[in-house]
Amino acid sequence: MPLTGLKIGLIGGGAMGGALATGLVKSGRVPAGALLVSDVNVRCLRNLEETLGVRAFQDNEPVAGEADVVILAVKPDVVVPVLQGIGSLLRPEQTLISIAAGVPLVRLERNIPGPVPVVRVMPNTPCLVGAGASAYALGSNAGPRDAARAEAVFSSVGRVVAVKEVLLDAVTGLSGSGPAYIYLVIEALADGGVRMGLPRDVALVLAAQTVLGAARMVLETGEHPAQLKDRVTTPAGTTAAGLFVLEDRSVRAALAEAVRAAAARSRELSTGGNS
Ligand SMILES: NC(=O)c1ccc[n+]([C@@H]2O[C@H](COP(=O)([O-])OP(=O)(O)OC[C@H]3O[C@@H](n4cnc5c(N)ncnc54)[C@H](OP(=O)(O)O)[C@@H]3O)[C@@H](O)[C@H]2O)c1
Structure with missing residues (x-):
């Protein structure tokens, strides 16, 4: 409109x-x-x-x-x-x-x-x-x-x-609080790059642009993230080695749990007022 x-x-x-x-x-x-x-x-x-x-x-x-x-x-x-x-x-x-x-x-x-x-x-x-x-x-x-x-x-x-x-608490837990989760992810990726020898400014740009690019791929191709992930994961390749670490450390479960905790906190805060 x-x-x-x-x-x-x-x-x-x-x-x-x-x-x-x-x-x-x-x-x-x-x-x-x-x-x-x-x-x-x-x-x-x-x-x-x-x-x-x-x-x-x-x-x-x-x-x-x-x-x-x-x-x-x-x-x-x-x-x-x-x-x-x-x-x-x-x-x-x-x-x-x-x-x-x-x-x-x-x-x-x-x-x-x-x-x-x-x-x-x-x-x-x-x-x-x-x-x-x-x-x-x-x-x-x-x-x-x-x-x-x-x-x-x-x-x-x-x-x-x-x-x-009723779903606005879930929205708060996902997209409302989500930018902070992703800042943490970007910072951690950049730290990983620095650990492997990249200058800090280069690592930060590469990390942030990678998150931006991946998000645009999901939104603009309409493909499921799992399909996009599988397409860039060569058998016995570098990405497969990295993904195994993320799954082994329960990153998937940690992010889902972060959304749940923030949504629950949002509900607690919104039921606190009664005027
Ligand atoms: N920031 C976020 O990430 C975010 C995300 C989602 C939703 N929100 C919601 O957006 C709303 C605003 O948040 P914000 O971060 O923009 O807060 P903010 O930066 O503090 O802006 C609120 C503005 O309203 C002014 N104000 C205070 N009392 C007023 C009155 N009686 N009449 C007119 N203006 C008045 C404040 O002035 P003073 O500074 O002098 O008090 C301030 O300039 C909140 O309800 C928040 O829940 C924010």
Whole structure:
């Protein structure tokens, strides 16, 4: 769905809000003048105003009142107070998108007086470089128009999929926390290269580019990773020797267990709040 003609509002222009603003403007899908950002942090706000040319506000009300799509990008503990401040301005023809981790749709809806469509999204930090992985779930008043709006926004900063809300903890455990797992993998691969004599900077570029290349092969060929792996594993060859070590040290099980642990922690954190 094109975002043409729609005004996009961001409440909170910090790490994720700023990444979204940058991605939206750079994608060319939203002209800077149609992007409204509010933040209590004047430094953040001025930076976005000067670098992107967005319309910047120190109060949330003008953004909530004017934008067609209002994206809540404040920390989870400020979401309810922010909603209590802007809730009466929101209208059913708008779409409210929350990216706050662990704040359920029911809690968002409970803090808005009218039947405003709400979408909950879990993005990740590679949105900063247009390579984010986001998943969204629709609230009780949201329909296909709101899904299309959410997809248009988040596809401009990476890939986006729809899931049931109950799966957002799993999403947090996989793609939300996943960049950190892969940073660790990249660092470890680079350490291995250094151990075998490569200069540190060369090893790091080779490691990161290898992860990027493998990810693109999976996404762009559509082939199963096992097929891609088998194709580069010559009998009695170098890759087979390396793979045996990874399987022997249970790397596969460790990564799967990391996703489970992070998803469980996400669920614990989201059931901790009750306002
Ligand atoms: N960063 C991530 O990797 C990531 C990934 C997925 C989801 N998220 C979600 O994204 C949301 C934002 O996270 P973030 O990392 O971008 O946080 P952040 O960098 O702290 O940005 C939030 C911004 O909102 C401002 N703010 C605070 N109270 C406000 C208010 N009442 N009205 C308007 N603006 C207000 C903050 O100002 P001050 O700095 O002055 O407080 C800050 O500039 C969170 O809910 C988080 O769960 C983040």
